[in-house]
Amino acid sequence: MPSYFAMTIEKYDPEKGQMLQILDPDGKLLKGVKGLLSDADVLKLYQVMVLSRMTDKKALAMQRQGRLITYIPQSGQEAAAAASVFALEKTDWIVPAFREMAGWLLRGVRLSEVFTYLRGNEQGSKNFPNHKMTPLSIPIGSQIPHAVGISWAAKLRGEKTVALVFFGDGATSEGDFHEGVNFGGVFKTPTIFFCMNNQWAISVPRTIQTASKTIAQKAVAYGIPGVLVDGNDIFAVHLATKEAADRARAGKGPTLIEAYTYRQGPHTTADDPRKYRTEAEEAKWLCKDPIARVRKYLDKKRLWDDKRQAALEAECEKVIEDAVEEAEKIVYNPHDIFNYHYAELTQELKEQYEEFKKTLGGTHG
Numbered sequence: 516m517p518s519y520f521a522m523t524i525e526k527y528d529p530e531k532g533q534m535l536q537i538l539d540p541d542g543k544l545l546k547g548v549k550g551l552l553s554d555a556d557v558l559k560l561y562q563v564m565v566l567s568r569m570t571d572k573k574a575l576a577m578q579r580q581g582r583l584i585t586y587i588p589q590s591g592q593e594a595a596a597a598a599s600v601f602a603l604e605k606t607d608w609i610v611p612a613f614r615e616m617a618g619w620l621l622r623g624v625r626l627s628e629v630f631t632y633l634r635g636n637e638q639g640s641k642n643f644p645n646h647k648m649t650p651l652s653i654p655i656g657s658q659i660p661h662a663v664g665i666s667w668a669a670k671l672r673g674e675k676t677v678a679l680v681f682f683g684d685g686a687t688s689e690g691d692f693h694e695g696v697n698f699g700g701v702f703k704t705p706t707i708f709f710c711m712n713n714q715w716a717i718s719v720p721r722t723i724q725t726a727s728k729t730i731a732q733k734a735v736a737y738g739i740p741g742v743l744v745d746g747n748d749i750f751a752v753h754l755a756t757k758e759a760a761d762r763a764r765a766g767k768g769p770t771l772i773e774a775y776t777y778r779q780g781p782h783t784t785a786d787d788p789r790k791y792r793t794e795a796e797e798a799k800w801l802c803k804d805p806i807a808r809v810r811k812y813l814d815k816k817r818l819w820d821d822k823r824q825a826a827l828e829a830e831c832e833k834v835i836e837d838a839v840e841e842a843e844k845i846v847y848n849p850h851d852i853f854n855y856h857y858a859e860l861t862q863e864l865k866e867q868y869e870e871f872k873k874t875l876g877g878t879h880g
């Protein structure tokens with residue numbers, strides 16, 4: 516099995532498949548690989564990825580119907596999200612960006628909470644810390660120093676807790692990325708910097724986001740290992756994350772993982788990718804779809820068939836419908852407009868809040 520340290524070397528070219536890949540797009544496992552993920556593990560990951568993919572379709576439709584304010588499509592990135600979280604302990608922290616739904620669900624976040632958040636209600640995030648997950652981070656890259664702080668605090672307390680932070684290729688151009696990774700390298704914090712390189716930051720392609728050939732190689736400058744993995748391969752993502760978590764727990768510091776993947780849909784429901792990328796590119800990546808790949812693997816092992824697929828889809832549909840119904844019943848607390856921004860409101864916001872309370876006319880507590 517290739518060592519992930521080798522993958523930091525600049526000569527590796529992911530476009531030529533030169534990255535850590537264990538399950539190829541035809542669902543074939545690299546020769547000699549045994550015991551990485553059991554059949555039960557693969558089935559679990561497959562089911563959560565299908566649930567995430569079906570939720571994506573539903574959420575897109577709901578946004579078009581005016582039932583969600585905006586939506587951030589997840590399709591194509593399910594393997595990277597699920598297999599990384601699956602490699603962690605339940606006591607480890609997940610510090611999300613916003614495109615890792617399969618991972619959140621695997622951690623135990625309820626779909627109704629996700630829909631509540633997506634409906635613009637901050638109450639949806641309220642429970643995330645109970646699952647050792649911080650709320651979603653919309654300001655790009657700002658969650659990276661938070662993850663370093665969380666893991667550094669755990670280290671100082673003598674806990675064996677790791678923090679895994681998700682961020683995109685675009686986030687690597689933010690100061691927060693460089694500050695966070697540098698701090699982690701110097702203080703050997705138990706952090707996993709997990710970059711979802713989905714090739715695009717809205718309309719900016721990865722090729723002009725940075726002059727580095729890979730994102731993984733940036734680790735070298737900070738004195739930490741970097742690994743370039745096929746982000747559409749649950750086996751490779753799981754192995755790289757597991758090794759990074761083991762290193763972190765052993766006091767050896769952080770790892771930067773670049774998961775090479777693709778955003779199949781638009782950036783958000785406010786975006787039209789036809790303006791900046793070709794159909795040929797989209798078609799090329801569809802052939803590497805992470806879910807279809809696992810299905811092929813399961814089919815070869817006779818662990819799955821169309822009947823089971825139909826049953827799973829029917830079950831997911833019900834789970835999604837129930838979650839939507841629950842989320843749509845939740846009444847907004849209008850005071851939340853002023854909550855969650857600051858520990859203490861600024862003078863200007865305090866004045867606005869007083870005025871706002873008067874407009875509510877005493878109808879809300």
Ligand SMILES: Cc1ncc(C[n+]2csc(CCOP(=O)(O)OP(=O)(O)O)c2C)c(N)n1
Binds near residue numbers: 654655686711713782
């Ligand atoms: C600090 C900041 N600048 C700009 C934006 C607007 N914005 C939202 S998503 C995005 C692109 C992020 O790209 P990437 O990090 O690759 O993540 P992806 O959306 O591809 O998952 C930008 C520029 C923002 N949310 N925060």
Ligand SMILES: [Mg+2]
Binds near residue numbers: 715
């Ligand atoms: Mg991106």
